[in-house]
Amino acid sequence: MNFRPFLSQAAAMLTHDVEVLDERGRRSTIAIPAERPLTVYVDKRELVTLMTLGGAPEALTLGYLRNQRLVKSIAEIQSVQVDWSVDAVAVRTVRGIADIEARTARKVVTTGCGQGSVFGGLMDEVDAITLSPTARLKQSVLYQIVNTMRTQQSIYKQAGSVHGCALFSADGELIYFVEDVGRHNAVDAISGLMWLNDISGDDKVFYTTGRLTSEMVIKGAQMGIPFLLSRSGTTQMGHAVAGQLGMSLFTRCSGRHFLLLTGGERLLFEPEPMDMALNAR
């Protein structure tokens, strides 16, 4: 990678302690996740306000610009500077974003958690996407990924009420893990990190604790990722988009259970170790 924009390093406090009463009137203190506005300015023009946990604001901003197709290459971005004292991030581009008014005019309010707004025309782009035809995933690697997520330290375990997304290599190594109050923010932040570090999605596995609604599947496709795993489920349109692209959609991933809905040819079934596991139950 040749180019990397200047980035601030403005991670914020991720949890906040509050007093609660329980059903017997007992007082205690629990942690809840932070949630703060982050208004994105691009070349001094206000673009959008994202509500975020605040753990990876620079990557979130980059991924948002990337996934909304407002910026085509990371080389177009000069700097991303977060200033929590004003809840804002200032993005400077090298040459400005052409036609930004028109390109942000259409709104789709999506079903996802979090960053639910997609600027116009994303569905049109799905047809143009081709995922790696040769990417395969071993069943044992799938189990390894699910287990890694189960044991991962997280804000979720401390405070609940956030979604986690992660990127894994084809052999099950954790590359990135991001949590946010909305799963769309978390996937955008991962997209931003991939962009920054020039990591292709071609042979990668994407895991989310949230649902694989249409927009999540479309974002996965935009990142070129052939494998989407969820602890939760999917929707009709998420399923349809994945099927159209030949993407492998795994839902209800938990322990050694999963459901494979589309892209079955990409999974390398490994019956023996699994049956051993079943017998050991």
Next chain:
Amino acid sequence: MNFRPFLSQAAAMLTHDVEVLDERGRRSTIAIPAERPLTVYVDKRELVTLMTLGGAPEALTLGYLRNQRLVKSIAEIQSVQVDWSVDAVAVRTVRGIADIEARTARKVVTTGCGQGSVFGGLMDEVDAITLSPTARLKQSVLYQIVNTMRTQQSIYKQAGSVHGCALFSADGELIYFVEDVGRHNAVDAISGLMWLNDISGDDKVFYTTGRLTSEMVIKGAQMGIPFLLSRSGTTQMGHAVAGQLGMSLFTRCSGRHFLLLTGGERLLFEPEPMDMALNAR
């Protein structure tokens, strides 16, 4: 109630069967929730595309216009006609929406599931809201509500991957229950039904299966509802907004357990039946 706009009755199929493979390669059929675009046209002008389950599209459209503060009174709406053959809903207003371009220009992409986009300035309105100072909730009614939700027939039980929202009276009667792929759609649909039937939120209880992020709390406040219950948790900003308004925020509602985070004076603790229940465990 004097006025009611003309509404279509265009509920759509809410689940969709798909074939899946499990971890042993066994094939079966499961139901997943529908998810479809619904493009809202107001007086022939395209406003937004909502991704929805499709169970209550007219109420969703009304509640969206209401919660975005685009229409002030139900009497301004002449008709709401959904046509699934083109995935669109046509809203006709009596006199048009003044200044619609300017009022839909600012975007806040929120942390909620679903309809995450709020047009500008909602936070500014929170200060102007006053909830009923006298509204109280009995602990036994809270338990009744949680139990009603637990036993409620639902798309969630059939197909997963949807959020449910419900409105209850102060004595625990279920008034409305709406599910959608995003919890913001579900809350908007309830708001639309309340608007249609001239139901005030003053003494009502709102229940959601989803998280009480800032936008959910703000929407509850806009509906004038003093009690928000969630099976899940909240976030720092949801908590802050509720505290500011003196709203009672209950999280982790399950069985006879809950956490009360703000607005404690509104709960009428009933220790005896609860302790009896505890002793009976």
